[in-house]
Amino acid sequence: MIIFDRKYVEARNWEHRARTVVELDEMRAVCRELIAEGEERLKSLPRGQDVVPISPERPRITVFVDEGGELLSDAKTKVKGEGDYQDVIETLRTIARKYRAAEIILVWATQKPTLSGDGHGIDSQIAGQMSVRLGLAVASQTDAQTVFGRSDWPAHDLPMPGYALVFDQDKGKDQRRNPIKLRYMTAQQVIALPARPIWYRTEEMPAVPEQATELRRPTLRLVKDGDVLLAPPEPAPAAEAGSAPVQLTDSEAKVLAALVAAAGPQRHRDLVEATDMAKATVSKAVRRLTGHGLVVRDGQTYTATSAAKEVSA
Incomplete structure (x- = not known):
């Protein structure tokens, strides 16, 4: 998992289990890695197969964008002599449109599910590629319709916090609309989870670097009072x-x-x-x-x- 988090807070809790990026320049660098990885995977896709086979050496990569509205806003930031960061958004569009077959999956999270206007929460091209949508309680029926693309999914009427509606467009219009109960984890519980290998791709290394898993696997060093320190x-x-x-x-x-x-x-x-x-x-x-x-x-x-x-x- 790779977490893009312009709010900084959530990413810190996942550093031992995911690659976390919070600065725009870091996001740009990771986007270049993802483009190179995605193109290489698609070019190596065996004939007759729709999806590349995944393995420990070539894992499924989930790109999770937290606080997507903040990223959309910050990507407009102008840097002297370098333009803005719209290339980051364009890469995320490419991931959504093109790289599912390469097992690079985009998950977008936002508190404001609007597609346009000042402060919109999700890019319209990315929204168009989202085949599975999960909605917690939202403020209005309009917001619910924005999330699910239809007015008869009442996310604004969910019974209490912690419940959500899930819509999978592959299941068709007759799927059930029963609320599901989500699992809640505190920050301390997340930090106490065991570490796992973190994906990197660098210019100096082939797509499947020899011994990459061993070289990049964080190791647990100490667990004390819910804090996990990583070697x-x-x-x-x-x-x-x-x-x-x-x-x-x-x-x-x-x-x-x-x-x-x-x-x-x-x-x-x-x-x-x-x-x-x-x-x-x-x-x-x-x-x-x-x-x-x-x-x-x-x-x-x-x-x-x-x-x-x-x-x-």
């Missing part, structure tokens, strides 16, 4: 003696030097401030350094490995 993923193996040294660009060298100087975990924004470089430039440098085994990521922070100190020196 960072193991770094890639050091290069063998006599092998060609890692060649770093100027931006990669600056990011690596900042991480080594910090001598501890750094957030993306910390690296932007320390290097005085654009967010996108820092994101690309960190991805490449991670691929080289010089940097490890743990949730929303980055740390230099022991090999990084030698390269930096």
